[in-house]
Amino acid sequence: MKISDIRIDYSLKSLDVSDVLDSPIEQFKVWFSEALEAKVLEVNAMSLATVKKDGRPNARIVLLKGVDTGFLFFTNYHSKKGRELEENPFVSATFYWAELERQVRLSGKVEKVTALESDEYYFSRPFSSQIGAWASPQSDPITGREYLFEREAKLQEQFTPENIKRPENWGGYRILVDEMEFWQGRPSRLHDRIHYSLNKKETWKISRLAP
Numbered sequence: 001m002k003i004s005d006i007r008i009d010y011s012l013k014s015l016d017v018s019d020v021l022d023s024p025i026e027q028f029k030v031w032f033s034e035a036l037e038a039k040v041l042e043v044n045a046m047s048l049a050t051v052k053k054d055g056r057p058n059a060r061i062v063l064l065k066g067v068d069t070g071f072l073f074f075t076n077y078h079s080k081k082g083r084e085l086e087e088n089p090f091v092s093a094t095f096y097w098a099e100l101e102r103q104v105r106l107s108g109k110v111e112k113v114t115a116l117e118s119d120e121y122y123f124s125r126p127f128s129s130q131i132g133a134w135a136s137p138q139s140d141p142i143t144g145r146e147y148l149f150e151r152e153a154k155l156q157e158q159f160t161p162e163n164i165k166r167p168e169n170w171g172g173y174r175i176l177v178d179e180m181e182f183w184q185g186r187p188s189r190l191h192d193r194i195h196y197s198l199n200k201k202e203t204w205k206i207s208r209l210a211p
Contacts, residue, residue, distance in 0.1 A: 010101040010185025015192035017208055024180035024196040024204060028104060029067060031182065035097045046093045048073065050084040058084060064095075065121060070174040071106065072113065074121055077169045079138035085110055091175060101185035108177035118171035127161045133170045134159075181209070 021027045035043045042063075049059040060081065066072035071093065075082055085091070092107040122130060135151040142148065178198040185191055191211040196204045 008185075009187055010191070011187050012101045013184055014186065015182060015184035015194055017194060017206055020182065020194050020206065022204060022206075024106075024177065024182075025067060025069075027182060027196075028106075028180070031097075031100075031102060031104065032067070035100060035102070038097070038099050040097045040099045043097065046071075046073075046095050048081070049092045049094075050081050051088045051090065052084060053087055065172070068174075070108070070111075070176045072117075072121075072172055072174050074118070074170070074172040076133070076136070076138035076167075077112075077171060081139075082169075083139075085173065093175065103183040105181040105183070106175065106177045107179045108175050110173040110175050113172035113174050115171070119166055121172060122166040122170065127164070130164050130166075131155050131159065134167055186211070 021030065032043070044064040045061050046064055047059050048062045049057050052058050058080070062073045062075065062081075064071055065074055077086075089110050090108070091110055092105065094106075095104040097103070122133070131152055134155050135148055180196045182194045183191060184193075189211060193209040193211060195207050195209050197207075199205055
């Protein structure tokens with residue numbers, strides 16, 4: 001089969017402006033809850049796009065770790081994405097939930113979360129993941145996996161679950177969204193797209209977009 005011959009006709013649900021809440025964050029929480037109930041695989045995985053110094057986009061999958069006034073994720077601040085966010089703090093992200101034939105897109109500016117928030121999440125992780133944050137010089141070239149295993153072994157001798165601390169170069173970001181789109185697959189590629197944009201009065205304008 002040719003790649004161009006792959007087709008799926010979407011028909012599970014519909015979406016209209018009258019169906020959504022006034023706040024896109026609250027609407028996301030509704031859809032996320034439904035995705036959890038549907039047992040969507042890697043439900044909190046999102047494709048996060050940053051911008052390189054030369055203006056080229058750079059995307060990868062990261063895991064959403066919370067939703068409050070924005071969307072939270074955690075990483076090494078010295079990683080490639082961390083360095084790009086230092087240069088340009090604007091991002092876009094996409095969730096795709098195939099089981100529900102749904103997609104959510106968002107964009108906005110990131111801010112670092114507080115040290116307390118980073119600590120709270122860091123110490124909720126398994127000890128092996130806490131060690132991993134120390135062991136990996138994320139995005140830097142390494143000689144092989146043996147390098148990581150050696151660093152991990154040394155760190156396991158140095159730290160215990162009782163005395164480990166969070167690396168200063170590891171923590172969280174919050175995406176403060178100013179634009180979101182909810183996409184529901186429909187037959188004949190006439191999909192439903194409901195778009196939110198934040199206006200100067202800090203209220204949300206909701207509109208339907210052509211598929």
